[in-house]
Amino acid sequence: MIDEARRLAPRFAARAGAYDAGGSFPVDDFADLRASGLFGLMVPERLGGAGASFADYVAIAYELARGNGATALVYNMHASVTGALSSVTNELADALGLPAGALAARDEYLKAAAGGSWYAVAMSERGAGSRLSQLATTYEKTADGYHIRGAKTFCSGAGHADAYLVAARSAADPSQVSQFLVPAGEGLRVEETWDALGMRATCSHDLHVDVTVPEGALLGGVEGLALVVAQLAPHWMVASYAAVYVGVARAAVDAAVDHVNARKLGHLPAIRARIGRADAAVAAAHLAVLEAARRVDEAPGDTVTNTWVWRAKLLAGTTAADVAASMLEAAGTSAMRRGHPLERLYRDARAGSLQPATSDVCADWLGVEALGGDPDSEGSAPRW
Numbered sequence: 001m002i003d004e005a006r007r008l009a010p011r012f013a014a015r016a017g018a019y020d021a022g023g024s025f026p027v028d029d030f031a032d033l034r035a036s037g038l039f040g041l042m043v044p045e046r047l048g049g050a051g052a053s054f055a056d057y058v059a060i061a062y063e064l065a066r067g068n069g070a071t072a073l074v075y076n077m078h079a080s081v082t083g084a085l086s087s088v089t090n091e092l093a094d095a096l097g098l099p100a101g102a103l104a105a106r107d108e109y110l111k112a113a114a115g116g117s118w119y120a121v122a123m124s125e126r127g128a129g130s131r132l133s134q135l136a137t138t139y140e141k142t143a144d145g146y147h148i149r150g151a152k153t154f155c156s157g158a159g160h161a162d163a164y165l166v167a168a169r170s171a172a173d174p175s176q177v178s179q180f181l182v183p184a185g186e187g188l189r190v191e192e193t194w195d196a197l198g199m200r201a202t203c204s205h206d207l208h209v210d211v212t213v214p215e216g217a218l219l220g221g222v223e224g225l226a227l228v229v230a231q232l233a234p235h236w237m238v239a240s241y242a243a244v245y246v247g248v249a250r251a252a253v254d255a256a257v258d259h260v261n262a263r264k265l266g267h268l269p270a271i272r273a274r275i276g277r278a279d280a281a282v283a284a285a286h287l288a289v290l291e292a293a294r295r296v297d298e299a300p301g302d303t304v305t306n307t308w309v310w311r312a313k314l315l316a317g318t319t320a321a322d323v324a325a326s327m328l329e330a331a332g333t334s335a336m337r338r339g340h341p342l343e344r345l346y347r348d349a350r351a352g353s354l355q356p357a358t359s360d361v362c363a364d365w366l367g368v369e370a371l372g373g374d375p376d377s378e379g380s381a382p383r384w
Contacts, residue, residue: 001036001038001041001050001052001060002059002063004037005038005059005060005063005064008032008036008067009063009064009066011029012029012032012064012067012068012071013067013068013341015028015068016068016070016201016344017341017344019070019201020070020200020201023195023203025157025160025201025202026070026071026201029068030071030118030160033071033075037050038060038075039078039113039114039117040082040113040114040115041057041079042079042083042086042113043086043110043111044086047107047110047111047114048111048114049086049110049113053293053297054235054296054297054300055293055294057079057083057240057243058239058240058242058243058289058293061075061079061240062247062286062289064244064247065243065245065246065248066248066250066251066254067251068201069199069244069245069248069251069345069348070199070200070201070202072244072247073202073241073244074156076240076241076243077119077157078113080121080237081119081165081181082109082110082119084229084233084236085106086110087300088103096220096225098221098222101216101221102216102218102220102221102222103221104216105216105219106219108216109181118157118162119161119162119163119164119181120155120157120158120163120164120165121164122152122155122166122167122182122209123152123165123167124152124155124356125151125152125153130237130356130384131384132167132177133177133227133384135150135167135168135169135177136151137149137150137166137167137209138168138169138170138174139169139170139171140170140172141172142212144212145213145214146180146213148166148168148182148209148211148213149209149210150168150209151206151207151208151209152206152207152208153204153207155190155204155205155206156202157204158190158203158206158207159203159205161184162183163181163182163183163184164182164184164188164207165180165181165219166180166181166182166209168180170223170224173224175224177224177226178218178219178224179219180213180217180218181219182209183213187209187210187211188207188208188211189207189208190206190207190208191205191206191207193206196351197351198347198348198349198351199347199351200347231384233300233301234306234309235293235300235306235309237356237357238312238313238357238362239289239292239308239310239312239313241313241317241355242288242289242312242315242316242317243289243293243316245316245319245349245351245352246282246286246316248320248324248345248348248349249281249285249319249320249323249324249349250282250286251341251345252320252323252324252327252346253278253279253282253323253327255327255331255341255342256274256327256328256330256342257275258341259331259335259342260275260330270330274327274330275327275330277326278323278326278327281319281322281323284319285316288311288312288316289312291308291312292305292308293312295308307366307369310357310362310366310375311362311366313362314363314366316352317353317354317362318353318359320349320352320353321350324342324345324348324350325346325349328343361379364379365379
């Protein structure tokens with residue numbers, strides 16, 4: 001499917017400016033993704049999907065982001081849900097003691113994705129960010145399943161997804177954090193709050209939740225798995241974003257090259273040097289992301305693997321912001337105008353360091369680990 005992603009990227013790029021200007025959801029991009037079968041990328045072949053690895057996803061997300069970072073970022077949320085579900089093999093389910101009903105529900109959700117359904121993530125909250133242990137959204141066990149109540153923010157694709165992964169804490173035992181796949185419809189209300197500096201086309205509006213879902217909506221079929229999974233296998237919540245922002249950084253270099261060549265400015269040494277440094281920085285960050293992905297596929301959850309996961313996110317976020325700023329300077333004042341690709345890419349790239357886990361959190365995690373501490377529990381704030 002890498003060829004399909006490369007085919008779609010120019011189409012996404014041609015539409016990106018209009019979606020960004022209006023802060024509107026890239027509906028045509030998602031129609032293309034559905035038609036291409038990319039919603040089934042992470043779904044096992046036995047369920048009708050492509051059976052891709054994490055490294056496959058990283059390669060494809062990078063290409064999609066070169067077309068439109070906002071589209072790739074929303075797609076990342078869907079891939080995170082389907083990828084995490086697909087990683088729960090029958091062997092792992094047996095080891096965790098998951099009920100058979102949970103595996104049947106997993107398969108149904110994945111089959112639906114292979115058939116064209118796509119999922120958004122409703123995790124972050126005002127005042128808590130993406131820290132699962134600090135969530136205010138709660139759930140209660142009922143005779144019909146689970147009643148979930150709360151408000152989410154930064155829900156990319158809100159109002160357009162077929163279902164939402166909702167994270168919530170148990171009202172009976174707040175130490176238990178669980179995740180539910182909630183279908184779009186009654187009980188979910190979108191509040192259009194997203195008017196941001198960058199990644200405007202993600203339409204990451206607030207989502208208000210007051211809904212009862214059946215027992216099968218509890219992912220894994222066992223309460224309290226969310227924090228465990230986040231610590232043992234953080235790649236979908238950390239490194240998956242990295243591929244998107246490295247793609248945005250590469251798009252910024254490409255846009256600067258086009259601009260400089262069109263204006264015949266390539267003879268200026270200062271401009272050439274900026275582009276050369278940017279090219280090297282993006283290539284280095286890309287290699288770090290690829291290395292993290294390779295290790296995730298070979299040894300998911302391993303200590304060294306997780307270190308590479310955090311390195312990848314840190315390098316991707318800082319590199320995207322630094323490179324986009326430098327390319328804007330290389331192109332000159334004319335590239336600051338609204339509608340110029342570099343102006344949009346600069347704003348989209350700036351979101352990379354702020355996207356959870358933020359660059360400061362990543363750097364702190366790596367610093368604690370390098371000093372011999374426990375990076376998941378030590379630090380200035382809870383990681384999750």
